[in-house]
Amino acid sequence: GAVVSQHPSRVICKSGTSVKIECRSLDFQATTMFWYRQFPKKSLMLMATSNEGSKATYEQGVEKDKFLINHASLTLSTLTVTSAHPEDSSFYICSARDRVSGRTGEQFFGPGTRLTVL
C-alpha cells in the first residue's frame, strides 16, 4: 500500500519549453501533496504544498509563475515547469499524505523525475 507514482521518470527538453510532471497516489486518497526539488548530494528542498481543490502554497523563494501546481483530484497533482532553463535542471520528487490513515508528518514519496534542460 501507499504507492506514489510519477511520470515521466526522466525528461530532456530544450530551453524555453514547458514540462509537466504528474504525481499520482495509486492506492490511497491524498488531500495534500508536496513537491520537492533535490540537487545532487543534497537534501530535499520543499517547493510547495498543494491541497486538493485549492491553490498551492509556495515556499519562500519559489516562483509561482515558474512552477505551476495543480491538484485537481484526490489522487493527482501536476507540476509544470514553464519556460524551462538549464538552471531548472534537477530531480523533482513529489510526496503525498494519506487522507484517511496518514499519521502526522508521514509522507509517501514518488520515485522522482529527472529534468534536464538543454
Add this chain to the structure above:
Amino acid sequence: QKEVEQDPGPLSVPEGAIVSLNCTYSNSAFQYFMWYRQYSRKGPELLMYTYSSGNKEDGRFTAQVDKSSKYISLFIRDSQPSDSATYLCAMSSSGGSNYKLTFGKGTLLTVNP
C-alpha cells in the same frame, strides 16, 4: 543554527557491522520523527516513524528519540550491502493542516561486502 543537523558522511562499514546514524535539532515543537532511506536516483522510502521520546524497533532497525537532548538516532544491526543508501532524518510538529517535514541533509552509507 539550522533546524536539523545531520552529518553527511560518507560512512563506510563492513558487512555485519552495527551502524549508528543520528540527527540533532533545535525546534522543540518537533514531536514526530522519521527516518527515510533513499537509493541513488530514487525517491525516499519511509523506514521508521516515531512519536515523542522513546525507542522503536523494526527488524534490524531501531529508532531512538531523546527529546530532552533534541537528538534522534537510527541503528542498523547486521548491516547488509543492500543497506547502502542515503539516510535522511525528518521531523514534523503537531498542528497545522499541511504537516510539513523538515529534513536533515542525509548521511551516505556504504556497506562493503
